Amino acid sequence: MKKVLFLIPLLIFSNHVFSQAINTSSKIEDSIKRLNWNGVDVVYIEDNRFPTFDLTLYFADGALSESSGENGLTEHSFSLIDSGTDKLSQAEILDQFEFTGSEFSSSVTHEYSTISISGLTKDMNTTFSQACSLLRNANYPEKVIKKEIDLERESLLTLVASPQGLAERVFREISMGQTPYSYPVSGKLNDFASYTPTKLRSKMNYFLDKVKKRIYLTGPSSVLSLEKILTKECQLKGTSQDFVRSMEVPVSKTNKTTFIFVPVPDANQVQLRIGRFLNANEIQYRNLDALASDFLGGGFTSKLMREVRTKRGLTYSIGSFIASQKQYGRSGISTFTKNETINRLIEVIDETVSKIAKNGISKEDLEHSSEGMIGSYPFKFESNSAFLSQLLLLDHIARPYSDLFEFKESVAKVTAKEVAQRIKDVYGFDKQIIFVLGDKSIESSLRKLTKKYGNLEVVDYKKYL
Amino acid sequence: MQLLRPIAVKEKRLLKWLLFISLCGVIQSCSTLYHDKHKIEEPTAQKGFNVKKYVLKNxxxxxxSPNPKLPIVSYYTLFDVGGRDEGPGTTGATHFLEHMMFKGAKKYGPGQFDTQLEKSGGVTNAFTTNDMTVYYQNIPVSFLETMVDMEADRMQNLLLENNSFESERKVIFEERKMRYENSPDGLLFLALMKKIFAGTPYGQSVIGDEADLKALTRDQMMTFFKNYYVPNNAILAIAGDVDPDxxxxxxxxxxxxxxxxKSLSALKKESSGLEIFKSKVEFGKEYKIYATNPIPKFVMGFQGEKIGIKKAYVMDILAMILSNGGSSxxxxxxxxxxxxxxxxxxxxNFNLMQSGVFYFSGEIKDGNSLDEVKKTIExxxxxxxxxxxxxRSLQKAKNQILAQAYHQLKSNSGIASTIVRNEKWYGDYNFGLKELDIYKAITESEVQNICRETLVAGKSIFISTWDKYPKTVESK
Structure with missing residues (x-):
């Protein structure tokens, strides 16, 4: 370990020496290397500035792989991978990773899953041997799984004390409607009993052996020696038969406003979410979407921020988004206010969106957003791990990397008319889920809005835990 | 885009933040770096961070810190003023002022700061703590000249326009509700600070008491601004694709x-000194506060240490050994x-400039008694x-500190924030390197001794929140 302590000063001395001048898009593109390790595609960016590595292992399937009675199984087969092996207890596994300061994490979406590992290159081989041992030998001991599930259960039961977290969870499920993407990837309380060691192991084996994988890697060239460990010890291999998740999802039609209230005890602030599910045919123009959501609710100078916070002091923050995966997306506006002003907040947002839909936006307003997005372009590459995440998403949605490198030109071509139309189509109040979570006492006030937004449906949050 | 600005004092539980809080020490404030001989200090080629340091005649x-990798820059401005500088009845003034700094100055009027900055592709934010206020921007290098002009403009010519003053007051009440009133963790932290630093400036809430926030006037804020937003009370750090010369x-x-x-030193004397920061904490007491959490949460607070002394570093290691990671x-x-x-x-381990608190926080497992848990831990x-x-556990903590340090230095903003804080806390932007040596030299017996001294021989206060407690004024 002494050796590591001496590395830091050396690193800091040499920071500028190792800096690579990557100032043009062509150079950025050139920095991406594509390799093949035992049939598995590898996307590699060399970075000699630090003796560290970041690796993400991508699997082309996610929670949609679950059959009936398996809800949440995928996420748990990944998140509980450190629960134990025949040789090592959970405590020993955690200690091994934590001793070197290495990070091991996983993420499961409906469409795909990832495992990310980062740390110091000097500990790289040890770290990956440990990781491979988990991937191949985790046996999910029943006793440990029970304890972890108990913790998760209590965490869900106490979510009521975290209004923002609770609002995110309930709103997501409701706004995704009856689509295959609505159920939470982490499952619900009633699913927890079904996670047995056998099922968890079997699910992980499915991902390791049947699903298409890709590796995203950054670090000094020495990290390329990981090929041996990943192919031998992790036994990663790829074939043309590897499975890639794809869904035949019928188009979900949203043509009315749904007004929902979720009461919680003793809150003097109300959470508001407005949004909806987006079908595959509604997520074809990602740069236009980025511009539209940025214009409406991105940053301190967005339309909503000016109307809601700057002019009226109704909230501390408001933001909007259009997020898309390969075959679906969702849009949303997220904010909060005090109990007394919830109706006004909803109306101001409605008025803002309606005004854009009716009057359009000016060329100057559009330029503010588009120039901002173009100016922020280099920040996409400041962190190589974030850069790789963008490449991962492009690969996942089967778009060429040129989407990223031609971003500036693409954004510059978008017209004010297109942005206004997009805001109308995506955020128009005629097809939104208006979701309010707050103290029971605000219900009567919300009912005053039913003429505008339809019946108020009161929902018990416990259904969504 | 996640909207965070402006942020009141944060509970420093994140390891990374804890690390860099305690990576810095020294009581010397940046005002002591001031040279009134009207000469420009020559940049010194110091080893360590690739930084050139200047002190202007004011x-x-x-x-x-140059880094030519990409045409981008991080720009940090630190003012040596925080919640500790607020007098009675004006809690929240520093943080409120931080909000108002985005509301227009003489040259760049209302709305101009954010508009110009975001149009360039930049992002901006700020935060206020008990000891300092920091503004930061990540911008394309092409915007740097305007950025310098805008920051200099608001440092000397803030408008504090009435309309935006009142509108922003409402915004701060919403922030207060979000961070504290509707958050059991936020309530616990406020209560911990209030009790452990009772009767001292650190016991005051940085976001402000409700009554004080309602009563704060524009004139009071302007006086506060004129007192503290002066060049000899500020440090600027610029990291990115720049030529220092x-x-x-x-x-x-x-x-x-x-x-x-000229009056800054006298003003600072008024709000410093051992007596002012001598807490009237009543160790051994317990406090129960109503909050919405259905399972009890608690904090157990012990006397901590101020930034920069050896014991504070040992306590960092102790906290990491005992609770950092699933294997702790x-x-x-x-x-x-x-x-x-x-x-x-x-x-x-939360170290402030003049004092500190060392505290456990937790949530009991349903079915267990809070009293039983407290006794068992004690x-x-x-x-x-x-x-x-x-x-092994000592070495693990040291390794984790190193891994965190690497992570921090991977971005321009990480470098700028590190050097600006080191400069404030130590008067030496490079002190992070010396700190690594301090951590490296810490021994098992030192950690054990501090552990016994703090926990075994020390006394604590215990605060809990639960939805079964009666509602009292403590909960707001």
Missing amino acids: GLTVLI KVIELVKKHYENIPFS YLIQKYVKSDKALLNDISLS NDFTDMCDNSINK
Whole structure:
């Protein structure tokens, strides 16, 4: 370990020496290397500035792989991978990773899953041997799984004390409607009993052996020696038969406003979410979407921020988004206010969106957003791990990397008319889920809005835990 | 885009933040770097961070760190003023002022700061703590000249326009509700600070008491601004694709004529000194506060240390050994064991410029009694100090500190924030390197001794929140 302590000063001395001048898009593109390790595609960016590595292992399937009675199984087969092996207890596994300061994490979406590992290159081989041992030998001991599930259960039961977290969870499920993407990837309380060691192991084996994988890697060239460990010890291999998740999802039609209230005890602030599910045919123009959501609710100078916070002091923050995966997306506006002003907040947002839909936006307003997005372009590459995440998403949605490198030109071509139309189509109040979570006492006030937004449906949050 | 600005004091539980809080020490404030001999300090080629340091004739300290990787820059401005500088009845003034700094100045009027900055592709934010206020921007290098002009403009010519003052007051009440009133963790932290630093400036809430926020006037804020937003009370750090020799000329052009404050030192004397920070904490007491959490949460607070002394570094290591990561002593024993008592537990070492607090926080496992949990933890202190601190756990903590340090230095903003804080806390932007040596030299017996001294021999206060407690004024 002494050796590591001496590395830091050396690193800091040499920071500028190792800096690579990557100032043009062509150079950025050139920095991406594509390799093949035992049939598995590898996307590699060399970075000699630090003796560290970041690796993400991508699997082309996610929670949609679950059959009936398996809800949440995928996420748990990944998140509980450190629960134990025949040789090592959970405590020993955690200690091994934590001793070197290495990070091991996983993420499961409906469409795909990832495992990310980062740390110091000097500990790289040890770290990956440990990781491979988990991937191949985790046996999910029943006793440990029970304890972890108990913790998760209590965490869900106490979510009521975290209004923002609770609002995110309930709103997501409701706004995704009856689509295959609505159920939470982490499952619900009633699913927890079904996670047995056998099922968890079997699910992980499915991902390791049947699903298409890709590796995203950054670090000094020495990290390329990981090929041996990943192919031998992790036994990663790829074939043309590897499975890639794809869904035949019928188009979900949203043509009315749904007004929902979720009461919680003793809150003097109300959470508001407005949004909806987006079908595959509604997520074809990602740069236009980025511009539209940025214009409406991105940053301190967005339309909503000016109307809601700057002019009226109704909230501390408001933001909007259009997020898309390969075959679906969702849009949303997220904010909060005090109990007394919830109706006004909803109306101001409605008025803002309606005004854009009716009057359009000016060329100057559009330029503010588009120039901002173009100016922020280099920040996409400041962190190589974030850069790789963008490449991962492009690969996942089967778009060429040129989407990223031609971003500036693409954004510059978008017209004010297109942005206004997009805001109308995506955020128009005629097809939104208006979701309010707050103290029971605000219900009567919300009912005053039913003429505008339809019946108020009161929902018990416990259904969504 | 996640909207965070402006942020009141944060509970420093994140390891990364804890690390860099305690990576810095020294009581010397940046005002002591001020040279009133009207000369420009020559940049010194110091080893360590690739930084050139200048001190302008008005006392403004400027740190510039070139990194040509991408045409982007991070721009940090630190003012040596925080919640501790607020007098009675004006709590929240520093943080409120931080909000108002985005509301227009003489040259760049209302709305201009954010508009110009975001149109360039930049992002901006700020935060206020008990000891300092920091503004930061990540911008394309092409916007740097305007950025310098805008920051210099608001440092000397803030408008504090009435309309936006009142509108922003409402916004701050919403922020207060979000961070504290509707958050059991936020309430616990406010209560901990209030009790452990009772009767001292650190016991005041940085976001402000409700009554004070309602009563705060524009004139009071303008006085506060004029007192503290002066060049000899500020440090500027610029990291990114810049040539230091050119950038310093730019900085001088825009900042050098801003007058320094002659009264700053006297003002600071009023809010410093051992007596002022001597807490009237009543150790041994327990406090129960109503909050919406259906399972009790608690903090157990001990006397901590101020930034920069050896004991503070040892306490960092102690906190990491005991609670950082799933393999740590506290998580293994109280959360992951067969007889788990808790859903979560952490140990934090929060060092401020003049004092500190060392505290456990946790959530009990449903079905267990809070009293039982408290007793069990207290009875465990001797075992904790005797059995958890060994060669391996000590080395693990040191390794984790290193890994965190690497992570911090991977971005321009990480470098700028590190050097600006080191400069404030130590008067030495490079002190982070010396700190690594301090951590490296810490021994098992030192950690064990501090553990026994703090936990076994020390006294604590205990605060809990629960939805079964009666609603009292403590809960707001």
